[in-house]
Amino acid sequence: MALLELRGVTKSFGGLVAVSDVDLDIEEGEIRGIIGPNGAGKTTLFNLITGNYPVTEGRIKYNGEDITRFSPHKIASRGLVRTFQQTALFNEFSVQNNVSLACHLHARVALFGVIAHTPANQQTQRQAEKMTLEILELMGLADLKDELAVNLPHGHQRLLGVAIGLAAKPKMLLLDEPVTGMNPTEKQDMVDKIRQIRDQGITIVLVEHDMRTVMGLCQKISVLDFGKKLVEGPPEEILRNQQVIEAYLGVDETAT
């Protein structure tokens, strides 16, 4: 049984069909890439999976549970977490606070404990702090922990976005364009980190435009165009597929 199953997922906004009858199966431990030209419906698909948009038709199952109608925070509590392309960070908060906020999911908060600063409350805070620092170490952001998120250079902001996702203790992480806007060194760094995250047992699905990253990182790639799934397969097949090439014709120069 696949960890994430989509059957016939469709989304229409009024007259516009953004995602059309998409089937998808993601196995545990995979690193899956989802690619397609701009407007293909990739981010919309993410929004549907995580409950940010309601599905017009179709079913989504995660870990055997039907999550089609679940709200985003409930989906996150099941271990399915996503990052965002824009509005990805709590801008006014420090790097450390950004991550520790996301630890909330697994740190219980009791109102009285908060006011009276009870031992239980203090214990919860210490655990959250420990987990936060571990994640920051993993993502290489530990030195910047007191910087305001909005002041970080772009590459570090993307790393922070992933760190926030990790803090929610996911079993599956959906990354929305994690390397967009990064220079080659930063990209390689992120790719290594994504592999490390997968090696810790987290299944990864990423939407990306950067072909080299996707081809190098993902074992299997699904291609979307005009909201429909075109083809699916290992990178070498996708690169040579005629339909894919046509869909991208003249759009992306790195896919040689």
Place this chain on the structure above:
Amino acid sequence: MELVWQTVVNGWVTSFSYAVLAVGLALIFGVSRLANFAWGEFFMVGAYMVWLLYTVGGWPFPVALLGAMGVVAGIGLITEVSIFRRLRGNISATFMAATGLIYVLQVLVGQVWGVGRTKPVIPPLAGSLEIFGASVGWQRVVIIPAGIAMIGGLWLFLHRVKLGQALRATSQDAEAATLQGVNPNRMALLAMGIASAMAGAAGALLSPIYSVTPYMGTRIILMVFIIVVFGGVGSIEGAFLASIILGFTYAVITTLADSTIATIVSAVIMATVLAFRPQGLLGREKA
């Protein structure tokens, strides 16, 4: 039986009285995201202009009506340019500024023309509409054709005139409209001008019926707010539909009980519906 017809006519009178105000407010919010909390005061100024021009100045009522529309439209345009334009995009700030405006308008009107007794406006239309035994004053009934004319005119403008179509597009999706080359400042001015004129007209037409005081706006505006939210913010069609539904509800309950209970019931209906459907009747589903 006459009571039924009475209520039917009253229902339409109430619905259109509110619709003229609600539709304008919905338009302004859709186009420039301004929650104009001072809307009742715009209405009030319209009523005062009629008192000034018609009762005191002796001008014919239609002239006073146009004067009221012009003055209130002017206030709308001035405040749009001097205050709201500078705060555009910040819903809390524009709302707070409108709130400050409430006091400014109330005190100005009150201090210039006195707070004590209500200003008399003798109904220019005497007599009543007699229909199936029911009797409703013409002054009240006239709001129906006036409302149809204004809202109908607005509908035609929004659907058949190019500038109006641009306005409609902006009210449905301001960002997309801007990307297509529409000037947001012009649209905001246009929306404010049209809506304020309608509010002024409402104040003018209702001045013979409601007591004219600096605080008359706060009494009528509550139902208008309930209607706009119930209809779905930013949706002009929603505001109109909600005006009819809640207008009739209000008229019926006022006949059976009283206007306070009618208002409370309307608020409860709004709150209950919105608990399950936060976008109201015809509002946009938040993507």
Place this chain on the structure above:
Amino acid sequence: MRKHNLSRPHAGLVVSIAFVCVVPFFLREYYVGVATELLIFIILALSFRVILTTGGWNLAHYVVMGAGAYFSAIMVKDFGWPFWAALPLAGLVAALVGLLLSYPLSRMREFAYLIGSFAMGEAIRLSWNRLDYPFGGPAGITDIPRPSPWSIPGLPTIDFSQAIPYYFLVMVVMLVCLFAMYRIDRSRLGDIFKSIYSQDILAENVGINVVANKRLAIVIGSFFAGICGVLFGHYHGSIDPAVFSLGPLIILLAWLAVGGIKTFTGPIIGTVFFVLLAEGLRPLAAWRPLVYGLVLIAVLLFIPGGLEGLPAMVSTWFKKLRRRIKRE
């Protein structure tokens, strides 16, 4: 993680508390009353801020305060309850009213939230106006008694019907309330609220139940508003629906808009500013609300972010000025 330095209180805080304790002895009785009201208003402003930190101007807040006031007035005057029992219970009643309102509110956005909350608050207020029993209709409830005197052996009797004893009662309640609200604000829960204000969609996607937390913020804010209602009602001795109407609500909003809501002290600054302004402008009589409206609009246009941001704005302006001078 922010450190909670409870063992090293800020020097300014100590000075402020000392000032607040000492000042009534130097004021005429009328001004002790003004100061008492000011302290109540500070609790109210901060209770409103709790709700604001999740991003919503809840315009029913003043009515919720009224719910606490009416509850206490009725229980103490008509049913003979002791003040000290009515005080926390009124807070709970107000919190309950807030909870009911929060069901539609916590899912509304922007305009609908503003206008919808106002409409619901007004509906409640109108029902007080409409019902002579038990709310007293438009005349409201009068002869609300102060708490019974305290006789502590060895000390003179503390008579709460006097200005200064009641002032101290309010002051102690205020310090407790402010402490609680401050702790919430600086805690994880406060961070959660601010994260909702910052990026509500992101917050939802990392597992924060935004709707439930917005509801919680409303309940907490409403509780403290209820407490204010009790203190207020028993201070003035009478309440009626007009006390909790649009006019006073506008002034509450002005305190926050002018003072600023980003920091905990912003609303305090705004409230103090406005109360002092109100006292200073008394000679203007009926023109006062006009000045309030103009001050509010002026601050929104020229000091966005409110007075709390003023020091930063001024220092930035000075830096720019110095750079300009250096260049010339």
